[in-house]
Amino acid sequence: MTDYEKLDAWIDAHFDEEVRFLQELIRVPTDTPPGNNAPHAERTAELLKGFGFEAEKHAVPQADVRAYGMESITNLIVRRPYGKGRTIALNAHGDVVPPGEGWTKAPYGAEIVDGKIYGRATAVSKGDFATFTFAVRALEALQAKLNGTVELHFTYDEEFGGEMGPGWLLRNKLTKPDLLIAAGFSYEVVTAHNGCLQLEVTVHGKMAHAAVPDTGVDALQGAVQILNALYAQNILYQQVTSKVVGINHPYLNVGRIEGGTNTNVVPGKVIFKLDRRMIPEENPAQVEATIRQVIADAAATLPGITVDIRRLLLANAMKPLPGNQPLVAAIQKHGEQIFGQPIPAMGTPLYTDVRLYAEAGIPGVIYGAGPRTVLESHAKRSDERLELEDLRRATKVIARTLRDLLG
Numbered sequence: 001m002t003d004y005e006k007l008d009a010w011i012d013a014h015f016d017e018e019v020r021f022l023q024e025l026i027r028v029p030t031d032t033p034p035g036n037n038a039p040h041a042e043r044t045a046e047l048l049k050g051f052g053f054e055a056e057k058h059a060v061p062q063a064d065v066r067a068y069g070m071e072s073i074t075n076l077i078v079r080r081p082y083g084k085g086r087t088i089a090l091n092a093h094g095d096v097v098p099p100g101e102g103w104t105k106a107p108y109g110a111e112i113v114d115g116k117i118y119g120r121a122t123a124v125s126k127g128d129f130a131t132f133t134f135a136v137r138a139l140e141a142l143q144a145k146l147n148g149t150v151e152l153h154f155t156y157d158e159e160f161g162g163e164m165g166p167g168w169l170l171r172n173k174l175t176k177p178d179l180l181i182a183a184g185f186s187y188e189v190v191t192a193h194n195g196c197l198q199l200e201v202t203v204h205g206k207m208a209h210a211a212v213p214d215t216g217v218d219a220l221q222g223a224v225q226i227l228n229a230l231y232a233q234n235i236l237y238q239q240v241t242s243k244v245v246g247i248n249h250p251y252l253n254v255g256r257i258e259g260g261t262n263t264n265v266v267p268g269k270v271i272f273k274l275d276r277r278m279i280p281e282e283n284p285a286q287v288e289a290t291i292r293q294v295i296a297d298a299a300a301t302l303p304g305i306t307v308d309i310r311r312l313l314l315a316n317a318m319k320p321l322p323g324n325q326p327l328v329a330a331i332q333k334h335g336e337q338i339f340g341q342p343i344p345a346m347g348t349p350l351y352t353d354v355r356l357y358a359e360a361g362i363p364g365v366i367y368g369a370g371p372r373t374v375l376e377s378h379a380k381r382s383d384e385r386l387e388l389e390d391l392r393r394a395t396k397v398i399a400r401t402l403r404d405l406l407g
Helices: 003-015 015-026 036-047 063-069 127-141 166-171 219-237 284-299 323-341 355-359 389-407
Strands: 058-059 074-081 087-093 117-118 149-155 181-183 191-195 197-205 251-259 269-278 306-315 346-348 364-366 385-387
Touching: 003 127, 015 036, 015 087, 015 117, 015 127, 015 355, 015 389, 036 074, 036 149, 036 166, 063 197, 063 385, 074 166, 074 191, 087 127, 087 355, 087 389, 117 389, 127 149, 149 166, 149 306, 181 323, 181 355, 181 389, 191 284, 191 323, 197 219, 197 284, 197 385, 219 251, 219 364, 323 364, 323 389, 385 389
Parallel strands: 087 149, 087 181, 181 364, 191 346
Antiparallel strands: 058 074, 074 149, 117 385, 191 364, 197 269, 197 306, 251 269
């Protein structure tokens, strides 16, 4: 048998164990918000210890976590040194958006039906806790001569932007790998992704009794004026196209709005939060300045309306770094062999915390267990699921890739 065949055989022989490991991870909720994620890190470390993997527990100071808007974060690093050579990090995040409504399976039940495992974070991205862990276990079972180190980075701040996850580990010099593979899907290797700007806009008017509305200033009417101006930008954005395959054009979404005190009161304040996706070619500072100007110009047309704008998040786009080609080539080669179809290298309109590794000069790609599209995975929707065969095959691709890069 070749080394590749031995890796495949080990993964097949231990696949039931891999699925049980994933089920245990899914059954510990990590809803973010509120973001009480340290218990999941503790459970993960306990399970890893059963495999002989000692996880370093890096707790982010409580004051920093609270100020950030979460409750607890403990990031994990597992270091597996094999000899002199480069360090390859495998990163997946354990924090997830709350389940929401509409589930036909228990969100944290990890139920298996018709070859699929259901539950929040099955596809994004506790599934790749399993992919990466069992790929490394298979590699070590090979007992081959290896050059370099593998690090497992299991972090808990992707949903809020990553600054307290990979960003915190990198800023505190707890890791500096040479290459990175981050959690993703199985049918493409992602080398670039969008950036994201999130703003909170507070529109101020003046409360008044609804019987005498002329004595107040309607903040909701002001907000409507501003929202119309913002949504009109989406028409302009369609003319701004990216050269990265898989990424089209910028777009803007308002995902939350609240305001007013009662039905019979002219609203004195309305707050909304917007999300502006930026293609890799855009300048984030210019994007933010333009949006602020659009808001200011719209507000200026209504006497008595004032606006406060607070930046919630600025996530830069991920751009391909020189040096990622060995990752891309290995994943494409083994992906095509295992999945029986070409694995294209492309961009994604999502944004992830992988950009933080790129900003630190670490070439990386996004690849792991999952379907062809986010829509198929039901990520961030009800009934999130993962095809178990995608998990099995992606684990083989990662194990073979590590064998190539560390051989």
